[in-house]
Amino acid sequence: MHQTYQIMKKYFFASLLLLVMSSCAAKRTPVHITPQIPGNLELSKSFTTFWSALYQEVKDKDLSTFKPSKALQYRYGMKKLKGGYYISGFITTLPTFKKKPLEDIGIQIEDFSLSSYQFACPLYLIPTLLKTPSVTGLELTQQTFIKQ
Secondary structure, X not given: OHHHHHHHHHHHHHHHHHHHHHHHHOOOOOOOOOOOOOOOOEEOHHHXXXXXXXXXXXXXXXXXXXXXXXXXXXXXXXXXXXXXXXEEEEEEEOOOOOOHHHHHHOOEEEEOOOOEEEEEEEHHHHHHHXXXXXXXXXXXXXXXXXXX
C-alpha cells in the first residue's frame, strides 16, 4: 500500500511538472518590426505599402498581440481567424522550398504553380515568412473595390 502511494505521488508531481513546463512554453515571445523589411526578397508594391502602413500603426507594440485598425484591415483584406489577423498573397520560391515547416508554425500554404504558392499568414509570423531562405518573392492579394 505504501509503495503504491509513493508511485502515485511521483506520477502526480511528474504530471504537475509537465503541466507547468507546457504552460511556460506556450507563451509567445514578443514580435517587433522595423521600418526596413527583413530578408532579401522581390516584393510587390502592395506589400511594401502594407509594411509601411503596418509599421506606422505598430511602432514599438508587440505584433503578436496587435489589433490592426479597421482601415488597415479593409485596405489589405485582413481576416480575423483563430484569434489572430491574417494577410494573404502569393510567394515565389526556389525548388528547395518545403512548405511543412511554415505550416507547422501556423502559416497556411497552398500550391499554386511549380514555384508559386498562395499563403495566409498571421501578422506576427510575417517576419518569419520574410526570412525563410527559399522564399524569393512575395506579393499580397489585391482587394477589389466596387464603386457605388
